[in-house]
Amino acid sequence: MRKSRAFLALFLAFSSINGVSFASDTIPLSCANKKDYTIRISNVIKGCEKTEYSLGAGAIPRSMTRPNTIDKQLIYRFKAAQAAAKKDGQAIYIASGYRSLAYQKSLFAKAVKKYGSEAEASKWVAPPLVSHHPWGIAIDVNYPDEPVGAGWLEVNGPKFGLCRVYENEWWHFEPVIAPGWKCPPLVKDATFTVD
Ligand SMILES: [Zn+2]
Incomplete structure:
Protein backbone atom coordinates (compact mmCIF):
# COMPACT_ATOMS: atom_id res chain seq x y z
CA MET A 1 0.00 0.00 0.00
CA ARG A 2 2.68 2.45 1.07
CA LYS A 3 4.81 1.56 -1.88
CA SER A 4 2.03 2.15 -4.38
CA ARG A 5 1.19 5.47 -2.76
CA ALA A 6 4.79 6.56 -2.95
CA PHE A 7 4.83 5.53 -6.57
CA LEU A 8 1.66 7.50 -7.29
CA ALA A 9 3.11 10.58 -5.60
CA LEU A 10 6.27 10.21 -7.63
CA PHE A 11 4.26 9.75 -10.79
CA LEU A 12 2.16 12.84 -10.11
CA ALA A 13 5.19 14.91 -9.19
CA PHE A 14 6.98 14.15 -12.45
CA SER A 15 4.09 13.75 -14.86
CA SER A 16 4.84 14.47 -18.45
CA ILE A 17 2.38 15.62 -21.07
CA ASN A 18 3.32 15.81 -24.72
CA GLY A 19 6.92 15.22 -23.71
CA VAL A 20 7.09 18.22 -21.36
CA SER A 21 7.50 17.67 -17.63
CA PHE A 22 5.40 19.55 -15.12
CA ALA A 23 4.91 19.66 -11.41
CA SER A 24 1.41 18.18 -11.13
CA ASP A 25 -0.18 21.32 -9.68
CA THR A 26 0.88 23.17 -12.81
CA ILE A 27 -0.50 20.66 -15.33
CA PRO A 28 -3.43 22.58 -16.76
CA LEU A 29 -6.77 20.79 -16.84
CA SER A 30 -9.61 22.26 -18.92
CA CYS A 31 -13.09 22.10 -17.40
CA ALA A 32 -16.34 22.92 -19.23
CA ASN A 33 -19.39 24.23 -17.37
CA LYS A 34 -22.17 21.62 -17.66
CA LYS A 35 -24.79 24.26 -18.49
CA ASP A 36 -23.16 26.69 -20.91
CA TYR A 37 -19.93 24.84 -21.73
CA THR A 38 -17.73 27.82 -20.93
CA ILE A 39 -14.16 26.73 -20.24
CA ARG A 40 -12.22 27.19 -17.02
CA ILE A 41 -8.62 26.17 -16.55
CA SER A 42 -7.89 24.18 -13.40
CA ASN A 43 -5.01 21.78 -12.78
CA VAL A 44 -4.82 17.99 -12.44
CA ILE A 45 -4.53 18.10 -8.63
CA LYS A 46 -7.52 20.40 -8.09
CA GLY A 47 -9.58 18.73 -10.82
CA CYS A 48 -12.91 20.02 -12.13
CA GLU A 49 -15.99 20.98 -10.07
CA LYS A 50 -19.11 18.80 -9.91
CA THR A 51 -20.80 21.38 -12.12
CA GLU A 52 -18.17 20.85 -14.81
CA TYR A 53 -17.09 18.21 -17.31
CA SER A 54 -13.38 17.50 -17.53
CA LEU A 55 -12.01 18.03 -21.03
CA GLY A 56 -8.78 16.36 -19.95
CA ALA A 57 -5.15 17.37 -19.67
CA GLY A 58 -3.80 15.50 -22.68
CA ALA A 59 -4.63 13.85 -25.97
CA ILE A 60 -7.54 11.40 -25.72
CA PRO A 61 -5.92 7.98 -26.23
CA ARG A 62 -7.38 4.86 -27.77
CA SER A 63 -9.11 2.66 -25.21
CA MET A 64 -7.72 -0.78 -24.36
CA THR A 65 -10.59 -2.56 -26.08
CA ARG A 66 -12.81 -1.57 -29.01
CA PRO A 67 -15.63 0.67 -27.76
CA ASN A 68 -19.18 0.61 -29.11
CA THR A 69 -19.78 4.31 -28.92
CA ILE A 70 -17.99 7.64 -29.25
CA ASP A 71 -15.61 8.75 -26.48
CA LYS A 72 -17.47 10.81 -23.85
CA GLN A 73 -14.70 13.33 -23.33
CA LEU A 74 -14.55 13.93 -27.09
CA ILE A 75 -18.26 14.79 -26.99
CA TYR A 76 -17.68 17.27 -24.15
CA ARG A 77 -14.82 18.87 -26.08
CA PHE A 78 -17.01 19.14 -29.16
CA LYS A 79 -19.95 20.59 -27.22
CA ALA A 80 -17.68 23.24 -25.70
CA ALA A 81 -16.39 24.10 -29.18
CA GLN A 82 -19.94 24.16 -30.51
CA ALA A 83 -21.02 26.65 -27.83
CA ALA A 84 -18.06 28.92 -28.65
CA ALA A 85 -18.78 28.62 -32.39
CA LYS A 86 -22.37 29.66 -31.81
CA LYS A 87 -21.17 32.83 -30.08
CA ASP A 88 -19.13 33.53 -33.24
CA GLY A 89 -22.20 32.95 -35.43
CA GLN A 90 -20.98 29.56 -36.70
CA ALA A 91 -22.87 26.28 -36.65
CA ILE A 92 -20.89 23.07 -36.30
CA TYR A 93 -22.27 19.55 -36.04
CA ILE A 94 -20.97 15.99 -36.08
CA ALA A 95 -21.91 14.35 -39.39
CA SER A 96 -20.22 11.07 -38.47
CA GLY A 97 -18.58 10.02 -35.22
CA TYR A 98 -18.36 6.45 -33.97
CA ARG A 99 -18.53 3.76 -36.66
CA PHE A 108 -13.67 0.95 -47.33
CA ALA A 109 -14.90 -1.83 -49.63
CA LYS A 110 -17.11 0.70 -51.44
CA ALA A 111 -14.15 3.05 -51.83
CA VAL A 112 -11.98 0.24 -53.25
CA LYS A 113 -14.67 -0.35 -55.89
CA LYS A 114 -14.90 3.37 -56.64
CA TYR A 115 -11.15 4.11 -56.80
CA GLY A 116 -9.95 0.79 -58.24
CA SER A 117 -7.37 -0.22 -55.62
CA GLU A 118 -6.85 -0.38 -51.87
CA ALA A 119 -3.93 2.05 -52.14
CA GLU A 120 -6.00 4.68 -53.94
CA ALA A 121 -9.07 4.08 -51.73
CA SER A 122 -6.92 4.58 -48.60
CA LYS A 123 -6.37 8.19 -49.58
CA TRP A 124 -10.10 8.86 -49.16
CA VAL A 125 -11.40 6.35 -46.63
CA ALA A 126 -9.12 5.11 -43.88
CA PRO A 127 -8.73 1.31 -43.87
CA PRO A 128 -10.78 -0.27 -41.04
CA LEU A 129 -7.80 -1.10 -38.84
CA VAL A 130 -6.26 2.36 -39.32
CA SER A 131 -9.37 4.52 -38.91
CA HIS A 132 -9.95 6.16 -35.56
CA HIS A 133 -13.72 6.28 -36.11
CA PRO A 134 -14.22 2.68 -34.83
CA TRP A 135 -12.14 3.68 -31.78
CA GLY A 136 -14.62 6.47 -31.04
CA ILE A 137 -11.94 9.15 -31.21
CA ALA A 138 -12.60 10.77 -34.60
CA ILE A 139 -15.39 13.03 -35.82
CA ASP A 140 -16.39 14.31 -39.24
CA VAL A 141 -17.65 17.86 -38.83
CA ASN A 142 -20.10 19.61 -41.18
CA TYR A 143 -19.46 17.02 -43.91
CA PRO A 144 -20.11 17.36 -46.82
CA ASP A 145 -21.70 20.77 -47.34
CA GLU A 146 -20.50 23.26 -44.74
CA PRO A 147 -16.73 23.72 -44.77
CA VAL A 148 -16.91 27.24 -43.34
CA GLY A 149 -17.97 25.99 -39.91
CA ALA A 150 -15.29 23.28 -40.08
CA GLY A 151 -12.81 26.04 -40.94
CA TRP A 152 -13.85 27.81 -37.75
CA LEU A 153 -13.08 24.60 -35.85
CA GLU A 154 -9.72 24.23 -37.57
CA VAL A 155 -8.72 27.69 -36.29
CA ASN A 156 -10.35 27.50 -32.84
CA GLY A 157 -10.33 23.74 -32.14
CA PRO A 158 -6.94 23.64 -30.33
CA LYS A 159 -8.47 25.51 -27.36
CA PHE A 160 -10.78 22.50 -26.95
CA GLY A 161 -8.18 19.87 -27.80
CA LEU A 162 -9.55 19.23 -31.30
CA CYS A 163 -7.37 19.15 -34.41
CA ARG A 164 -7.87 18.72 -38.12
CA VAL A 165 -5.58 15.82 -39.06
CA TYR A 166 -5.49 15.30 -42.85
CA GLU A 167 -4.64 17.67 -45.70
CA ASN A 168 -7.31 16.09 -47.90
CA GLU A 169 -10.13 15.98 -45.30
CA TRP A 170 -11.26 19.40 -44.07
CA TRP A 171 -14.02 17.69 -42.08
CA HIS A 172 -12.05 15.14 -40.05
CA PHE A 173 -11.03 16.08 -36.47
CA GLU A 174 -9.38 14.15 -33.65
CA PRO A 175 -8.61 14.93 -29.97
CA VAL A 176 -4.85 14.53 -30.45
CA ILE A 177 -3.72 17.29 -28.07
CA ALA A 178 -4.47 18.65 -24.61
CA PRO A 179 -6.91 21.56 -24.75
CA GLY A 180 -4.88 24.72 -25.23
CA TRP A 181 -1.96 23.06 -27.01
CA LYS A 182 -0.86 23.51 -30.60
CA CYS A 183 -2.04 21.00 -33.20
CA PRO A 184 0.61 18.95 -35.01
CA PRO A 185 1.16 19.63 -38.73
CA LEU A 186 -1.41 18.06 -41.09
CA VAL A 187 -0.53 14.70 -42.60
CA LYS A 188 -1.19 14.15 -46.30
CA ASP A 189 -3.96 11.57 -46.03
CA ALA A 190 -5.04 8.44 -44.13
CA THR A 191 -2.31 6.33 -45.78
CA PHE A 192 0.21 8.29 -43.69
CA THR A 193 -1.45 7.42 -40.39
CA VAL A 194 1.03 5.48 -38.34
CA ASP A 195 -0.41 2.87 -36.00
ZN1 LIG B 1 -13.31 11.02 -40.58
Missing part, protein backbone atom coordinates in the same frame (compact mmCIF):
# COMPACT_ATOMS: atom_id res chain seq x y z
CA SER A 100 -18.50 0.03 -36.01
CA LEU A 101 -15.59 -1.86 -37.48
CA ALA A 102 -18.05 -3.65 -39.78
CA TYR A 103 -19.39 -0.33 -41.07
CA GLN A 104 -15.88 1.06 -41.64
CA LYS A 105 -15.09 -2.16 -43.56
CA SER A 106 -18.12 -1.66 -45.79
CA LEU A 107 -17.18 2.01 -46.39
